[in-house]
Amino acid sequence: xxxxxxxxxxxxxxxxxxxxxxxxxxxxxxxxxxxxxxxxxxxxxxxxxxxxxxxxxxxxxxxxxxxxxxxxxxxxxxxxxxxxxxxxxxxxxxxxxxxxxxxxxxxxxxxxxxxxxxxxxxxxxxxxxxxxxxxxxxxxxxxxxxxxxxxxxxxxxxxxxxxxxxxxxxxxxxxxxxxxxxxxxxxxxxxxxxxxxxxxxxxxxxxxxxxxxxxxxxxxxxxxxxxxxxxxxxxxxxxxxxxxxxxxxxxxxxxxxxxxxxxxxxxxxxxxxxxxxxxxxxxxxxxxx
Amino acid sequence: xxxxxxxxxxxxxxxxxxxxxxxxxxxxxxxxxxxxxxxxxxxxxxxxxxxxxxxxxxxxxxxxxxxxxxxxxxxxxxxxxxxxxxxxxxxxxxxxxxxxxxxxxxxxxxxxxxxxxxxxxxxxxxxxxxxxxxxxxxxxxxxxxxxxxxxxxxxxxxxxxxxxxxxxxxxxxxxxxxxxxxxxxxxxxxxxxxxxxxx
Numbered sequence: 001x002x003x004x005x006x007x008x009x010x011x012x013x014x015x016x017x018x019x020x021x022x023x024x025x026x027x028x029x030x031x032x033x034x035x036x037x038x039x040x041x042x043x044x045x046x047x048x049x050x051x052x053x054x055x056x057x058x059x060x061x062x063x064x065x066x067x068x069x070x071x072x073x074x075x076x077x078x079x080x081x082x083x084x085x086x087x088x089x090x091x092x093x094x095x096x097x098x099x100x101x102x103x104x105x106x107x108x109x110x111x112x113x114x115x116x117x118x119x120x121x122x123x124x125x126x127x128x129x130x131x132x133x134x135x136x137x138x139x140x141x142x143x144x145x146x147x148x149x150x151x152x153x154x155x156x157x158x159x160x161x162x163x164x165x166x167x168x169x170x171x172x173x174x175x176x177x178x179x180x181x182x183x184x185x186x187x188x189x190x191x192x193x194x195x196x197x198x199x200x201x202x203x204x205x206x207x208x209x210x211x212x213x214x215x216x217x218x219x220x221x222x223x224x225x226x227x228x229x230x231x232x233x234x235x236x237x238x239x240x241x242x243x244x245x246x247x248x249x250x251x252x253x254x255x256x257x258x259x260x261x262x263x264x265x266x267x268x269x270x271x272x273x274x275x276x277x278x279x280x281x282x283x284x285x286x287x288x289x
Numbered sequence: 290x291x292x293x294x295x296x297x298x299x300x301x302x303x304x305x306x307x308x309x310x311x312x313x314x315x316x317x318x319x320x321x322x323x324x325x326x327x328x329x330x331x332x333x334x335x336x337x338x339x340x341x342x343x344x345x346x347x348x349x350x351x352x353x354x355x356x357x358x359x360x361x362x363x364x365x366x367x368x369x370x371x372x373x374x375x376x377x378x379x380x381x382x383x384x385x386x387x388x389x390x391x392x393x394x395x396x397x398x399x400x401x402x403x404x405x406x407x408x409x410x411x412x413x414x415x416x417x418x419x420x421x422x423x424x425x426x427x428x429x430x431x432x433x434x435x436x437x438x439x440x441x442x443x444x445x446x447x448x449x450x451x452x453x454x455x456x457x458x459x460x461x462x463x464x465x466x467x468x469x470x471x472x473x474x475x476x477x478x479x480x481x482x483x484x485x486x487x488x
Contacts, residue, residue: 019451019466022473047474054473057426057480058445066323067337074315074341078348079308 009037014044022051141173142166296361304352315344318362321447322369328442329373331431339376343369359456366449366457370439377435429479437472444469 014037020026021034038048118124139146143166153159174180296317302310322343327336346368354364430438439458443449444465451469455462 015470016463016466018470022470047470050474050477051470052473052477053481054441054475054477055445057422057429057476058441058473061328061423061426061446063320064324064327064333064336066320066340067333070323070337070340071315071319073337074319074344075312077341077345078315079311 009033011037011041011044014038014041015047018048018051021048022055141170143169293360297356300351300354300361304354311348314347318365319344321362322365325366325369325442325447326373328427328430328446329435329438330376331427335376335380339369339372342372346372360453362449363453363456366443366447366453367459370457373439374435425480425483426476429476429483432479433472433475437468437475440465440468441472441476445473 014034017026017030017034021031026034038045153162296314299310299313299317303314319340323336323340326339326343327333330336330339343365347365350368354361358364430441433441440454443454443457444451449457451462451465455465458465460468
């Protein structure tokens with residue numbers, strides 16, 4: 001910029017006044033001299049025009065909106081009071097639901113107060129949510145789409161086909177589920193685990209069998225033991241009773257029976273009844289007496 | 290009570306440990322500081338980080354603020370400017386790399402990356418023109434030297450008085466005026482070139 005005087009103003013003075021001129025703070029006399037110089041000087045004129053244009057461009061820029069979480073982040077990093085800030089935000093901007101609730105409050109607290117009290121229970125909300133979840137699950141499994149409900153074919157044959165296909169799909173779905181497999185394998189494991197547990201009582205019974213046998217041997221009355229009666233093992237009792245005489249008679253350690261056997265043999269010998277079928281009853285009767 | 294007095298009272302309460310007063314300060318100045326950072330750095334992401342840094346520094350040094358030395362806004366602007374200069378020095382190498390990678394087509398120059406990606410639907414002509422113009426100015430501002438840029442932002446975008454700017458930038462008032470004049474003229478020349486290329 002040449003330091004030349006045009007209209008009573010140096011270019012250096014022009015540059016000094018440029019800021020105030022663009023901002024519109026020059027007094028009237030100085031402004032006239034300034035404008036005269038600008039119109040006559042080849043370098044100062046365009047400078048003034050550019051400065052004005054630059055200011056206009058910048059003033060056209062709008063303010064930028066900061067991110068929504070900026071204040072929250074700042075408070076979290078400085079005083080750590082973001083919770084209260086959030087509460088304030090909630091208080092400042094009530095939700096649409098809260099507004100609607102405010103409108104409905106007089107109605108609900110009036111005639112429907114009892115129902116409203118039930119509805120407001122968290123349990124009720126959970127029940128509704130679970131019901132909704134179940135229905136949506138069933139619908140998704142059954143392949144029913146809400147937007148296709150209008151197109152559903154309600155003819156009996158179509159319904160039957162839908163029923164069978166749905167049933168097949170459900171069965172396939174559940175049998176293919178991993179949980180299902182796991183439960184099945186667990187049940188098998190439990191069954192396997194319980195099988196040897198059941199055999200133990202049998203072993204115990206086996207171990208008790210010698211005792212029972214000994215008791216039977218000691219039981220000279222020929223009657224079944226109480227346990228046998230309780231178990232209702234009548235056949236065994238009958239067999240024992242039927243063959244007992246012979247068995248008992250063959251055992252020498254049973255003196256009474258042995259004596260009875262000997263007496264019977266002697267009597268058979270005397271009467272000639274070798275079969276001994278008639279004398280058996282009399283022996284038993286005698287024993288009981 | 291004047292605004293400056295109210296702010297001084299809030300600052301005093303915040304220095305005394307009143308968290309509500311601190312929240313009030315954050316609410317009052319976050320928008321302004323974010324805009325300075327955004328226009329200087331040219332990126333919303335950087336502006337977000339820088340604004341948070343400014344407030345962290347403010348929080349730590351709030352007790353050092355002296356009412357006698359100047360307005361609270363000038364003090365805040367000084368902190369912001371110092372952090373911006375630090376950030377500018379740190380990211381100098383990144384910017385060199387970015388400028389080497391950047392395309393030179395006039396269309397790319399006139400639109401932001403987000404605009405290019407969005408390739409928005411049929412916007413009304415006026416709205417689109419305004420958006421493009423705003424992007425052009427924003428990009429043009431980034432091409433100025435940091436000294437000119439900061440002076441222009443504080444004067445023409447934040448409406449600060451040149452005396453306050455001189456205090457905030459720690460330079461004589463004449464220098465502030467000169468930088469503002471040069472900055473405006475340089476920006477206008479840059480934009481006129483870009484505008485001709487776009488048209």
